Amino acid sequence: MTPAAKPLKTGRIAGPLDTVVLVGASAALWALAARWVGPQVLTGPVDTIGYLGGLFADPEFRASVWETTRAFSLALAIAWASGLAIGMMLGAHRLTGEVAEPILTALYSIPKITLYPVILLFFGLGMPARVAFGAIHGIVPVALFTMAAVRGVRPVYFRTARSLRLGPLATARHIILPACLPGIVSGLRVGFSLTLLGTLIGEMFASQRGLGHMVIRAMETNDVRLLIALALFLVTVATGAGALLLAVDRRVARLGAGRG
Amino acid sequence: MTRAGLLRTGIIAAALGALEAACRLGAIDRFSLSPPSEMATSALRILTSGEYTRDILVTFATVAGAALLSVVAGFALGVLLYRLPRLKRAADPFLASYYAVPSFIFYPLFIVLFGLNRWPLVAVAFVFAFVAMAIASVDGFLSVRPILLRTAASLRLTRMETLRLVILPAAAPYLFTGVKLTIVYAFIGVVAGEFILSGSGLGYRIAFAYQSFETATMYGLMLILICAVVTVNMLLWSHEKRLHARLTR
Numbered sequence: 001m002t003p004a005a006k007p008l009k010t011g012r013i014a015g016p017l018d019t020v021v022l023v024g025a026s027a028a029l030w031a032l033a034a035r036w037v038g039p040q041v042l043t044g045p046v047d048t049i050g051y052l053g054g055l056f057a058d059p060e061f062r063a064s065v066w067e068t069t070r071a072f073s074l075a076l077a078i079a080w081a082s083g084l085a086i087g088m089m090l091g092a093h094r095l096t097g098e099v100a101e102p103i104l105t106a107l108y109s110i111p112k113i114t115l116y117p118v119i120l121l122f123f124g125l126g127m128p129a130r131v132a133f134g135a136i137h138g139i140v141p142v143a144l145f146t147m148a149a150v151r152g153v154r155p156v157y158f159r160t161a162r163s164l165r166l167g168p169l170a171t172a173r174h175i176i177l178p179a180c181l182p183g184i185v186s187g188l189r190v191g192f193s194l195t196l197l198g199t200l201i202g203e204m205f206a207s208q209r210g211l212g213h214m215v216i217r218a219m220e221t222n223d224v225r226l227l228i229a230l231a232l233f234l235v236t237v238a239t240g241a242g243a244l245l246l247a248v249d250r251r252v253a254r255l256g257a258g259r260g
Numbered sequence: 261m262t263r264a265g266l267l268r269t270g271i272i273a274a275a276l277g278a279l280e281a282a283c284r285l286g287a288i289d290r291f292s293l294s295p296p297s298e299m300a301t302s303a304l305r306i307l308t309s310g311e312y313t314r315d316i317l318v319t320f321a322t323v324a325g326a327a328l329l330s331v332v333a334g335f336a337l338g339v340l341l342y343r344l345p346r347l348k349r350a351a352d353p354f355l356a357s358y359y360a361v362p363s364f365i366f367y368p369l370f371i372v373l374f375g376l377n378r379w380p381l382v383a384v385a386f387v388f389a390f391v392a393m394a395i396a397s398v399d400g401f402l403s404v405r406p407i408l409l410r411t412a413a414s415l416r417l418t419r420m421e422t423l424r425l426v427i428l429p430a431a432a433p434y435l436f437t438g439v440k441l442t443i444v445y446a447f448i449g450v451v452a453g454e455f456i457l458s459g460s461g462l463g464y465r466i467a468f469a470y471q472s473f474e475t476a477t478m479y480g481l482m483l484i485l486i487c488a489v490v491t492v493n494m495l496l497w498s499h500e501k502r503l504h505a506r507l508t509r
Contacts, residue, residue, distance in 0.1 A: 018349060019349075019350045022347070022351060037372075040372075042369060098262075098264035099268045099271065102268065102494065102497065109447075109490060111447050111451045111489065113448065113451060114455075114482050114485055116455075117467075117478060192360070193360035197360055197362055200362045201452070215365050219457075222368065224368075227368065230365070234362075235361050238360035240357075242357020246353055246356045
């Protein structure tokens, strides 16, 4: 959660290679663990990848992926848009921010999984419940990060804007937005992860469709192979997206540092 | 109380009042949501009757155990990542997306490994929580200003002395944030696990009350859980704010 990671002394090529080595080492550990506890408890990496490959031909799996993608996109759009709006408002107005910050922090800490009966009672089983579950996980972190970013804009920037006679819109566009972009992007990144988590949890408890539902069914029928294959799929997708957003985050942070 | 604090109290009271009115006047279906006053009486009844005391204590003990393990292991991992920058660089994408994967999917695995007792819950909460501590620790270590490290070097401190006398105090606010997150995440992990599969604990009781249509009991238990988590979190948060204020001074 620091604004910018320190530049490390590794070269351009060493970075990706290290990641490959790390993935290889993790796979080896996984294989060893699977060998140790037996395939009834944990299937090995080779089996799992083979099984996952077969899953892509399964229409039910493809339908689940599509369902989850739809619910997640909608939830993410809601979480990002409202989180940004709330965060900007709270960041720009000092007193409102002071009033709301502890409330947001408290909301952030509640195990939202306990609220699933409430969400179910209001939205029923289905798409709206899943979207709502995803969105409530994502909104608060995006708002908190955005608020902190807007608040962190150095006062001298505002004074410069005033001395240049910029209007409020021009100030927002040319001063505030560029100045707090790194913080905002970090918030969007965290919001992405938590919205995905929320959507999947929503599907696990409040839905008859989607990947989360497949996970809970695999748990109930003790289908270890399916469970581990789904876990691998989710980890891969989440990590891929996370790495992409992290790269954007770093680039923006560097731009910001260069400018400041 | 400050002006912001007064306003905040007013807003919360108004929200609760509006909710109470909406429930009483029938704008919100009674079966879906109890009025806050009924939730509170139900929570009080639960606490005084002692019927659920064991579950409450069991949940808290599990959270405490998992949080303790997570703080220790997360701190150790943070030190490791700090000492090995290449490892950190390689692991960054995984750390960044760690919380997008619901760790609960490994819960059945832990049940098979540990048996159906409290240990799978400790394990699932640990897996969920320790990475937050590791990320906070390594962020804290990296935030230590280079001049402090150069001073330590010029004073010829050993590595352990540098860690103990320079890095740890300088990174303390971050470490504290890590501890706070770890406790919050341990709560989420334990309660989620209890929801999925368990024979005791607050999460289990809430799910059970929901399934048997005992709305009043469900909201009473929820209120107890949420109040407990928010209280713990607010205490830690106010202390954390003080620590961070020290940083910017």
